[in-house]
Amino acid sequence: MRPKRLNLLTALAAILLILPASKASEPDVSTPDALKIDRGRLILETGSFLAPAWNSTAWKTVVETARPVPVDGDPKTAEPMDAADNARMRFGLHPAPFPNGDLPMGLRPAWSKDGRKAGLQIDCLICHGGSIGGQSYVGLGNTTLDFQQFLNAMTRADSRRPPLLTFNLNSGRGTVNAGQLAIVLFSLRNPDLSLRQFPLNLGANLPEQDVPAWWTLKKKSTLYLDARTDGDSARSIMQFYLGELSENQFSAYEPAFADLLAYVKSLEAPKYPFPVDESKALAGKAVFEKNCSECHGTYGPDGTYPDLLVPLNRIGTDRARAEGVSGRSIDHYNATWFGQVHPVDKSLEPGYKAPPLDGVWATAPYLHNGSVPTLYALLKSDARPDRFLRQPSTSFEHYDRQNVGWKVRIPESVPEKPSGDPFLSRSLFDSSRYGLGNKGHTFGDKLSESERMAVIEYLKTL
Ligand code: HEC
Ligand code: HEC
Structure with missing residues (x-):
């Protein structure tokens, strides 16, 4: 324990929270956006809102005890590597691109309410921080995270038994059920946010x-795939804190989350790092504008974005995300503090918002459930594998520059032999699982092979 330093950090966290909170009643229009954005960045990188979930030593224990990752898919050929690298790889975490002590991005120090007990807690970046080619980015969806295995390992490191969940958090690496997690938290609150002993059936x-990239948010008028939530709803991004916070705390922290949202909307997509065939890309631009811009917009200095919700029947992708939300859950959300300013729109037809494609080279696998490993397969639906094994990391050795996305391995037997090591068995993406269907979005099927390759070349430049 280093009490002095902890007190200082606690004080800093408190200042960060009080600073914006004091301006809650009247939004300060004279505050330069840059200041807001910078406060939002600080809150995202250092703010601490929840009590510790684990002891301060839990991550260190995980590092010391994690089994070696079978890098090339064979448990016998595990390569020796640095213990921290091994633990990060096993659970799909990434180094932070900002100072974060010895902790991976997404984990941070936390303190009990009275500031006395220090420990660790997760933050937004466990899901919203990723890496590609050895470079970490805030806002790149984490496509390697095995959330359930990670939570279990941390809890075991504290010599506690992992709790049993009533729903599937993730069946494999890379996908995560953030939506149902929020629903469960809401089901344990009354409309006035007081805690319930028994859950509501929502x-x-x-x-x-798949976790979407944050840098496309600035173009969209709404949050989330189903387009039902206003894009300025800071309250909506506070849902995970329902595990702990009271309505008063939510109100006090709201300005901090408005700043955080401003920071999210300031993020830019990383540029494609490999050479691009300019003339092919130019030909692809024309094909794109003819076949894709209606939904995905145009790019460059006077780019446009249509902000379109595409009904399920037209898009044809997996229906579970759009249909899995219930009228009752929307009504309940809207009856609480969360829905007071920006209620969730119940009237919309179920569908998915066509996302902006900025930085799309970095966000494979594609579609909202990560069911399509490359742009090529996205634009040629019969080339999509129904089952594939994810690569162990997002290193460029696994990157497919030709088809743009991840080189995946197709499992030989169906079902794949259950392996003793969950790292391998949980690398399997199986499109027959609930919500993970890989059908639909067939707009690229009618393109000729050369048109398709030209569009892919163009997509590299966005
Ligand atoms: C457990 C993983 C997880 C955590 C933790 C998490 N998110 Fe998300 N987030 C997601 C997923 C998955 C989606 C996509 C949901 C959808 O569109 O249906 C998402 C969507 C979003 C979006 C909307 C993006 C868009 O393009 O519409 C925002 C903004 C966002 N999250 C902010 C946050 C913030 C801020 C935090 C921390 C307070 C956070 N998230 C924590 C998984 C997570
Ligand atoms: C009718 C509207 C529409 C048209 C036309 C359309 N798309 Fe899409 N596109 C969508 C929607 C909606 C999604 C999200 C679907 C989902 O995730 O389930 C999407 C998703 C995508 C994605 C995946 C983004 C990601 O990050 O996962 C890419 C890439 C893409 N489209 C490219 C194209 C290209 C290239 C074309 C033209 C050949 C095209 N789209 C035509 C509506 C459209």
Whole structure:
């Protein structure tokens, strides 16, 4: 324990929270956006809102005890590597691109309410921080995370038994059921946010999903795939804190989350790091504008974004995310503090918002459930594997520059032999699982092979 340092950090966290909170009643229009954005960045990188979930030593224990990752898929050929690298790889975590002590991105110090007991807690970046080619990015969805295995390992490191969940958090690496997690937290609150002893039956059944890139949010008027939540709803991004916070705390922290949202909307997509065939990309731009811009917009200095919700029947992708949300769960959300300013829109037809494609080279696998490993397969639906094994990391050795996305291995037997090591068995993406269907979005099927390759070349430049 280093009490002095902890007190200082606690004080800093408190200042960060009080600073914006004091301006809650009247939004300060004279505050330069840059200041807001910078406060949002600080809150995201250092703010601590929840009590510790684990002891301060839990991650260190995980590092010391994690089994070696079978890098090339064979448990016998595990390569020796640095213990921290091994633990990060096993659970799909990434080094933080900002100072974060010895902790991976997504884990941070936390303190009990009275500030006396220090420990660890997760933050937004466990899901919303990723890496590609050895470079970490805030806002790149984490496509390697095995959330359930990670939580279990941390809890065991504290010599506690992992709790049993009433729903599937994730059936494999890379997808995560953030939606149903939020529903469960809401079911344990009354409309006035007081805690319930027994959960409400909200009737929703949301599936696990791929985490979207944050840098596309600035173009969208709404949050989330189903387009039902206003894009300025800071309250909506506070849902995970329902595990602990009271309505008063939510109100006090709201301005901090408005700043955090401003920071999210300031993020830019990383540029494609390999050479691009300019003339092919130019030809692809024309094909794109003819076949894709209606939904995905145009790019460059005077780019446009149509902000379209595409009904399920037209898009044809997996229906579970759109249909798994229930009228009852929306009504309940809207009856609480969360829905007061920006109620969730119940009237919309179920569908998915066509996302902006900025930085799409970095966000494979594709579609909202990560069911399609490359852009090529996205634009040629019969080339999509129904089952594939994810790569152990997001290193460029696994990157497919030709088809743009991840080189995946196709498991030989169906079902794949259950392996003793969950790292391998949980690398399997199986499109027959709930919510993970890989059908639909067939707009690329009618393109000729050369048109398709040209569009892919163009997509590298966005
Ligand atoms: C357990 C993983 C997880 C955690 C933790 C998490 N998110 Fe998310 N987030 C998701 C997933 C999955 C989606 C996609 C949901 C959808 O569209 O249905 C998402 C969507 C979003 C979006 C909307 C993006 C868009 O393009 O519409 C925002 C903004 C966001 N999250 C902010 C946050 C913030 C802020 C935090 C921390 C307070 C956070 N998230 C914590 C998984 C997570
Ligand atoms: C009718 C509207 C529409 C048209 C036309 C369309 N798309 Fe899409 N596109 C969508 C929607 C909606 C999604 C999200 C679907 C989902 O995730 O289930 C999507 C998803 C994508 C994605 C995946 C994004 C990600 O991060 O996972 C890519 C890439 C893409 N489209 C490219 C294209 C290209 C290239 C074309 C033209 C050949 C095209 N789209 C035509 C509506 C459209």
